[in-house]
Structure formats: C-alpha cells, structure tokens
Amino acid sequence: MRILWMFMLTLLLSGCGYNTFQTNDEQIKASWAEVLNQYQRRADLIPNLVNTVKGYAGHEKEVLLGVTEARAKVGGIQATPELINDPQAFARFQTAQGELTSALSRLLVVTENYPQLKADQNFRDLQAQLEGTENRVTVARNRYIKA
Template sequence: MTRNVRLSAAMVLIASLSVAAGCGYNDLQGLDEDTKAAWSEVVNQYQRRADLIPNLVATVKGYAAHEQETLENVVQARAQATGIQVTPETLQDPAKFEQFQKAQAGLSSALGRLIAVAENYPNLKADQNFRDLQSQLEGTENRIAVARKRYIDRVAEYNKMVRFFPTNLTAKFILHMEEKPNFTVADEKAVAKPPEVKF
C-alpha cells in the first residue's frame, strides 16, 4: 500500500467517524431509553395510587356506608384506570396515550369526591387509618407530579433530537423514530382561568 492510499483510507475513516458522530444515532437511542424509563416511573406511581384505593374505600365504607354511589364511582374509576394495558408502544400511539390520561384523570376526580365526602364525617377524619391512607395518597399524588414532570422533560429532549437537523435524518430514515406524545390538559382554557376566591 502506498503512502497516498493509506492517507486516503485514514481520511475516509476519519470522515466516516465524524459523520457517524454527527448523526446522533447513540444519542437518539439513549433518549428513547430515557423516555421509556421516565414513563415506567409514571406508570409505577399511578399503580401505587391504585393499590392504595381499596384500603381507602374500605375505611370510608365503614363510616359512610350510605355514600355508596361515591364509593362505587371510585372503584369503577380505578378499574378503568388499571384496565388499560400500558406498554412502551403506548408512547407511540397518541390515541392510547390520551385514553390512559383520561382514565387517570377520571380516577383523580373520583378520589377528590371521596376525600370531599370524608369532610362530612368527623369520626372518619379522626380515624388514624384514614389519615394514614390520605397522607400516603397525597404523597403519591406528589410523586405522580414529579414523575410526570421528569417524563415531560425527557420527551421534550427526545422530540427536539428527533426534529433537529441533522439528527432528524437518522431518526426518520434510519431508526424510523417519530415524536412521542406528552401529557396535556383536557381543557387548557379552564386551567388558564384564575380560580374564583370567595370569602
């Protein structure tokens, strides 16, 4: 091999490595795994909440048996929320993702009504088991918010990488990656409106 051929081969190798480094293949793969891990944590926290509900319902039932409709709504909302099969593919399907979001929002709403019912029963509010469960539930809601925020951040990072040039070429043509859906608010106008405070 002549010196010029070796030099040309070395330059081709260096150019190939530069192109490979600039294509973002490994970064895209890493971000994809990060979003899946962040999503798993969201699902884990939702499952933790679902696991607390039977004990909470049983405790409330002991004090507020005639609040049957509220209790049944919580049980039904839990069944709907846990009945949705969540897989990494859910992240690629906006309709399934939205269905999961709606089920979790329904469960949050039903739990809110259940906690409001407890306000009418001083003995229930004083029950140590109920207070412990309520505290665990509040902690879980905070964990859900943190897990969702981490997921939102990971998806934003991933989606930028999928859309920005030149990594978008690798994402689209080599890896066939699309943007991932993110959490949304059902009624953005209602959330944006400041709450009314009456004294």
C-alpha cells in the first residue's frame, strides 16, 4: 500500500513539473517572438532614415551603402521562432544584427557633420524612434535571457 501511495505521489508531482515546463517553454517562445518583432521594427525604420540622410549627405555613399547592405543581410535571414534551435543559423542572425547595429552607429556619427540634417524634424523623429527601438530590443533580449 505504501508503495502505491509513493507511486501516485510521484505521478502527481511529475504532472506538475510537466505543466511548469510547458509554461516556461511558452514564455521562452513569446520572449523570442518579441525580440524578433523589435528587430523587424528597427529594420522597417532604416529605409526612411537612409532616405532622409541621403537628402542632406548624399555624398556619404559608403556609409549609406553599408547600412543598406547590412539591412539586406538581416532581411535575407529567415527569422522564425525555430531559429534559436539551429546554432549556425542563430550565429548568422546575431552576426547580421551586430553588423546592422554597427552600420547604424556609423551613420549616426556621420550625421553629426550635418547641422541642417540634425535640425530636420523628420530626422529627429526617426532618430528618436530608432533609439526607442534599440531600447526595446535590449529589454526584449533581457526578457528572453531571463526566460
């Protein structure tokens, strides 16, 4: 009889653990989906930012081309929830995102040389949106890491 109770207790406790495992798995997937969403938001802001900068600093072609190429590289990677299960694809994704971040940083440094551009309201709005999105990416990544 005692063995039966031990077996039933073990069975019940293992069921509780399974539910916790499923809940944690769903939290991880939701956190990763949020990371992807914020990266996509950032990628969507880039064409407007490049076009605005191009109007004032068109001769900075190397920097503008770098941003455009980095965005294309990010867009060429299929960002799905399953991406985290493929270490090689995930590494390519992270590398592409890092290159895009670097290209955007170079672009924003170049814009410091153009006071008229910095005074443009559209550029300031785009820059604020980009900064906000970068913060959202950081928060989403931290939530993913904690999940």
